[in-house]
Amino acid sequence: MVHIRLASVALLHSLLLTYGLAEDTKLSESLVGCDEVSCPKENAHDRCTVGEKTFLGIGLSRIPNVPSTLEGLSLIKGVNISEGGEGKRKFNSAYYLGTPSELDVNDLSGCVVAFNDPPEKQFDGPVKTGKDRNITEVQAARGTCPDIIEQECIDTLTERARSVTNATSNGGVCATLERELRRNAFEECRDLGGKGRGLGNFTVTSFGNLSTVRNSTDCWPVKPKSDDLALITENTAVGNNTAASMYQEAWKITPVLTVFIGKGNNSLVEKASSQMTCLKVVTEENPEEAENGSESSASMLSTNPRVAGIAVLIAAAWVAL
């Protein structure tokens, strides 16, 4: 009796241990920001320097619906702002693949498509109640692709990506996928890149073309920390120095289509598989700004010179780097 109880205690103990370990690799939500991966803070603002690139915030999501051999893969987006001259601002986005330590990025084969123009719909965010109006906090808003993209569109794109890549012999898979995406109207996706704009502007990258990132700074925006990072692609959108433009561009949603294909004879994937992940920088309200009141910084930014000053400073500081 005693013996059995001891054994079951041991079992329980080991279960707890495994559970504890598993917890560490889980994200609290499907899309998380700097708080979850513990970026350093600059005053109350998030700041994350990855390699040589400094971002005002990041968004991290696991790639959903991957085959079990690819479980734990993440996509990360970072954004910064630079001066564009004549009241213009450049909104620079960089995208990274996070790979669990036991998975070698060189063993992956397939393509990543970043849809650079944001979808028409937005994620729901925390709502700040105000005297005259209630405002959604764009910065903290988060969600998953099905919240903002028609399921039909997601299904169509992933299915097409799967079938096109499966039908192509290894060499020019991503070029073939790109041609296919440019050639078709994808009626189900007419609002993917903005209302009535179809797929919008997109960038196709091969997994064979990622560059691994050296872990040399105080920010490693992935969880667990033992995961590796590789740069997928970068994109710049030009906006202006108004608050509206900042919120529209810096915190925009970027859908990312991935397709993984078999590679050689001991491949990680048996057959092509494809997923859609939605990325967005997630930053929590600056506590300094949140302190007073009912109005969110979104509305204050344009009217309150102090807060507007901070935003411009962020941009200016990075230009100066």
Ligand SMILES: *[C@@H]1O[C@H](CO)[C@@H](O)[C@H](O)[C@H]1NC(C)=O
């Ligand atoms: C801003 O981000 C872009 C990537 O989108 C990067 O190339 C650039 O170096 C970054 N700028 C700074 C000052 O870190």
Ligand SMILES: *[C@@H]1O[C@H](CO)[C@@H](O)[C@H](O)[C@H]1NC(C)=O
């Ligand atoms: C803001 O939201 C609150 C609570 O949901 C509601 O009672 C109020 O009427 C809303 N105010 C406006 C201006 O919409």
Ligand SMILES: *[C@@H]1O[C@H](CO)[C@@H](O)[C@H](O)[C@H]1NC(C)=O
């Ligand atoms: C991939 O192609 C093979 C033959 O070329 C076919 O048997 C298989 O059904 C295809 N798989 C998918 C997911 O399209």
Ligand SMILES: *[C@@H]1O[C@H](CO)[C@@H](O)[C@H](O)[C@H]1NC(C)=O
């Ligand atoms: C997509 O954006 C890039 C740079 O941002 C630009 O060079 C290219 O012409 C755009 N393509 C389309 C189809 O709009």
Ligand SMILES: *[C@@H]1O[C@H](CO)[C@@H](O)[C@H](O)[C@H]1NC(C)=O
């Ligand atoms: C990698 O990128 C270069 C140029 O950007 C291109 O010529 C090459 O074909 C790409 N390689 C793969 C495997 O896609």
Ligand SMILES: *[C@@H]1O[C@H](CO)[C@@H](O)[C@H](O)[C@H]1NC(C)=O
């Ligand atoms: C990256 O550096 C952090 C410390 O800054 C460390 O905790 C983490 O394990 C490192 N990860 C890798 C993959 O090197």
Ligand SMILES: *[C@@H]1O[C@H](CO)[C@@H](O)[C@H](O)[C@H]1NC(C)=O
């Ligand atoms: C700045 O950008 C916003 C958002 O795109 C736009 O609505 C506004 O007209 C632009 N303002 C100027 C002065 O260009």
Ligand SMILES: *[C@@H]1O[C@H](CO)[C@@H](O)[C@H](O)[C@H]1NC(C)=O
């Ligand atoms: C598997 O790949 C190895 C090396 O790439 C090759 O030597 C071997 O013949 C392959 N086996 C089969 C069954 O194709």
Ligand SMILES: *[C@@H]1O[C@H](CO)[C@@H](O)[C@H](O)[C@H]1NC(C)=O
């Ligand atoms: C916040 O509001 C309170 C009272 O309304 C005021 O005393 C305080 O100075 C304000 N703080 C800031 C940082 O504006």
